[in-house]
Amino acid sequence: MDFFKNKIRKFQEKKLDEILFKIQFHESTRKKLEKEMAKSNLIDEKAQKKIKYHLEMEKIWKGNEEKLRKQMKESE
Structure with missing residues (x-):
């Protein structure tokens, strides 16, 4: 049983890393676009639509992060 729990835990940690990377990507891209618009x-x-898109993606991925962290906490 521990074998499967460890496999699931490693998979969840890998997914969490991917999610955090995507959040970071969308945040940095949005901030870059906002700076360019301000300058x-x-x-x-077009830039406003891109900013809005990246903001929406941030919200989605942050929601996914919360769900995954909740699952990880419940499976402990």
Whole structure:
């Protein structure tokens, strides 16, 4: 039984690392786009859509992180 618990735990940790990487990617990309927009002082709808997209993706991945952490806590 411990073998399967360890396998599941390792899988969950791997998934958590992937999720954290995706959150970091979307945060950094969004911040970069926001800085570029602030420097240009232009209202660029395409850039605004990209910022909105990355913000939505951050929320989704943070929700996934919470769910996975909850699962990991319950399986201990």
